[in-house]
Amino acid sequence: MPRAGLSPDAVVDAAVTVVDEAGPAALTLAAVANRAGVATPSLYKHVRNLAEVRRLVTVRVMEELTDRLREAALGRSRDDAVRALMRAYRAYVVEHPARYAAMDQRPDPEPRAAAAADRLLGIILAVLRGYGLDGEDLVHAARSLRSAVHGFAVLEAAGGFGLPEDLEKSYGLLIAMVTGGLPGPTA
Amino acid sequence: MPRAGLSPDAVVDAAVTVVDEAGPAALTLAAVANRAGVATPSLYKHVRNLAEVRRLVTVRVMEELTDRLREAALGRSRDDAVRALMRAYRAYVVEHPARYAAMDQRPDPEPRAAAAADRLLGIILAVLRGYGLDGEDLVHAARSLRSAVHGFAVLEAAGGFGLPEDLEKSYGLLIAMVTGGLPGPTA
DNA sequence: CCATCTTTGCTAATGTTATTAGCTGCTCGG
DNA sequence: CCGAGCAGCTAATAACATTAGCAAAGATGG
Structure with a gap:
């Protein structure tokens, strides 16, 4: 054979x-x-087994997402960077909803998985550091950003939003909420 | 027997x-x-089968959540109501993380499931109408609120946040982002 | 109080999937 | 050209979902 x-x-x-x-x-x-x-x-x-296949799929998705986000944020800073990041994130989810839904959010101690998660998170942290955030404030901001972006992504990927119209505008409001809650130019 | x-x-x-x-x-x-x-x-x-058990579990969780949210929002309005709603939502998830994770977000045409989802959404809409929102703006606001709340819930329930400290504060920032993005008293 | 009818729970059987064991023949390094 | 190792295969086991058909519990009507 x-x-x-x-x-x-x-x-x-x-x-x-x-x-x-x-x-x-x-x-x-x-x-x-x-x-x-x-x-x-x-x-x-x-x-090794099905669990590993799932893990590797998660890693693959995280890597693809990381590339998209890195590219989107390149050369931008502050609100401009956050907007680009969030839009790039959603664009990926819209392109590959099932793939995104297959991603396991559970922290995985396996080195490859942990590294992929770290790289993805790293992009978000880098953008947020552009606001002068660090330490605890940086953690809170990153969590909030992740929550917003991931929440919208999950709901959209699952078809959880009844009316398919104006999703773009809804996301615009969410982006405004996030940027509005980050330190302004005067802060 | x-x-x-x-x-x-x-x-x-x-x-x-x-x-x-x-x-x-x-x-x-x-x-x-x-x-x-x-x-x-x-x-x-x-x-009928396992799928129905899953559906019924989802309905059960939605009903429990609806009760909590209704009680939390009672007698409050605007930012005060949104804060109470969001805190009650998270409190439920912290109490029953696995139960929340078992909930299926996918819209279910089955009458009982659809009704439960509608009731849950109804609470959110009622609170947001307190801002004078209606029509399309109401939809955008509801989606953004759901995204924030559900995103944080999923990540926390899955243990997706590395550092277990200050989750309360992180959530406070997210709440501030949401309320900050809703029409203010002067709008 | 008995006969029956419905309903509930059971055992047996089938099909799908994950996983392991053990065999066979590519394929490549020498 | 040849042997070792590896990739793929078939066979076998175990867990689970689901269906079919049986038997007894409990209700119902006389």
């Missing part, structure tokens, strides 16, 4: 495709194996 | 207990049946 030339990355590729096409609940090893053109047990040569 | 005297409500009670004790992922019919002191297939006399 010709080898399929699988690799951990290829398994994650297949997993992400399954999620995109059929939603996070459809992420089973059977579905991934099928997508990869391989029998289910063969996956175990490349990943 | 003596009958167990089960009922749909009793099944949901068992399901909620399972979730509280072992997390949303542990919500299986086997676990619920075990908790209820009954064989797994017996549950099908009271609920």
